[in-house]
Amino acid sequence: MPPFAERVDTYQQRLRASFERWLPSATTYPARLHEALRYACDGGKHLRPLLVYAAGEVLGLPARRLDAAACAVEMIHVYSLVHDDLPAMDDDDLRRGRPTTHRAFDEATAILVGDALQALAFHVLAADHDSGLDASRRLQMVERLAQAAGSRGMVGGQAVDLAAEGQQLTLAELEALHIHKTGAMIRACLQLACLAAPDLPAEQAEALDHYGKTIGLAFQIQDDVLDIESSSAALGKTAGKDEAHLKSTYPSVMGLPAAKLRAAELFASARDVLGPFNDAAEPLLWLTRHIEGRDH
């Protein structure tokens, strides 16, 4: 099989096609809300959907089995960005190099865009009949996504993050925060791909789950590092905002060199976990390198 890199564009197109399929048109009543929904969903790196598709390849699954899951995780991710950027939360003006949704529209619209996107994510999982998966698997996907997105997952992490502003966290507290805030949804990407694979041996599901946990933490440490080392232009969002918000970060808790070393170790460990998949692991190995090498 040609390397995963050659199929990244195809998967991005699949994802855009899914969004096109499920997002109401910008003229659907109420038009301004749907215009804002589409604005919020425009662009992005699509890391989470690519993780779903790459894991699907590792497990030998056809892409259509994963279209709904890939679309749903991205919708949850986008909704979380729209809400996190709100004045009452991180109060950000810039996202993906453009005004945040509440800046381009207004605060109430941004709240409703997030709310609508979350509902739509579950709608997509429940209403996509092209996956070829049976209803009980799709129901398990709904459950998994709801858990990862909820108060014991992503939303819980965001709550802890806000409460921690101005406080110096311990490394354990910081790790708990990020296991929830970014880790839960990244892990869910791998778990959803596993749910799309009937008769998956338990050790393969465990290996991919371990990979998801590890890459999720590595990703977050690297995010903290990039917030210091990268420019706003490269990030497409305000750089240096962690320090400005007095947020505990891996560099602030461990020091910058130790944080970079820890991220590198976790990336290496994520690659190791994929060993038993042999050559079939290439899509996730490529994605791991791609994530490790990003500058935004």
Added chain:
Amino acid sequence: MPPFAERVDTYQQRLRASFERWLPSATTYPARLHEALRYACDGGKHLRPLLVYAAGEVLGLPARRLDAAACAVEMIHVYSLVHDDLPAMDDDDLRRGRPTTHRAFDEATAILVGDALQALAFHVLAADHDSGLDASRRLQMVERLAQAAGSRGMVGGQAVDLAAEGQQLTLAELEALHIHKTGAMIRACLQLACLAAPDLPAEQAEALDHYGKTIGLAFQIQDDVLDIESSSAALGKTAGKDEAHLKSTYPSVMGLPAAKLRAAELFASARDVLGPFNDAAEPLLWLTRHIEGRDH
């Protein structure tokens, strides 16, 4: 069978038991978020769950078939109240006779409480294995709830409501607004009950759907009337706020007497639709009278 009135308390208890089962404890990490979640969920009239249970009785279904649906619609309803009360939305200080969630906690926490509750609603539908319903029915419930709660349903209605502030709407515009804002979820209560009834004749599903549409609109007109005629103490929220917010309401568009007449006509029409169910309709007939007679 004894009248539905005698079982209302039992259903309220079932609902509270469901919330107790699915809401994380107030000490679960992150504790402050879960404390706020429980605060937001405390109290309420539980009209929507009662509609689910009453429709279930009309269709001869055991209550356990409907526990997840009743719980999920109430969770969506509570999340929508928490978000609607936010400063960027209706900016309300009082709900159910107590400070709104963003007043009792803070704005960011209230946003996250709503987000978490929406995820939990879908979690409950997907994870409740006690309903005895097959996976494909439960998946249809997820789809139905997502659609009713989303941008073409409740959230869309709220967007139109906010955009309409300070404008005088036509009756048709006002009706479109409320068919989305309150109507979609009330209708979903009846539809979810129908999905819990295998082999339901199409004409019965249609009758209950018609009932749901009618009672939803009647409920909203009455809400507008109560906002004028009732006190804040009886309402448990700020009375007269529609006028203060320059909102179009049925009384402002039609005049108060015409609005009251229209509500009465709709309540009568909702009762008529139940005719073919004969005596089995008693639970919904009781609930219709109960809604019509409320003063808050």
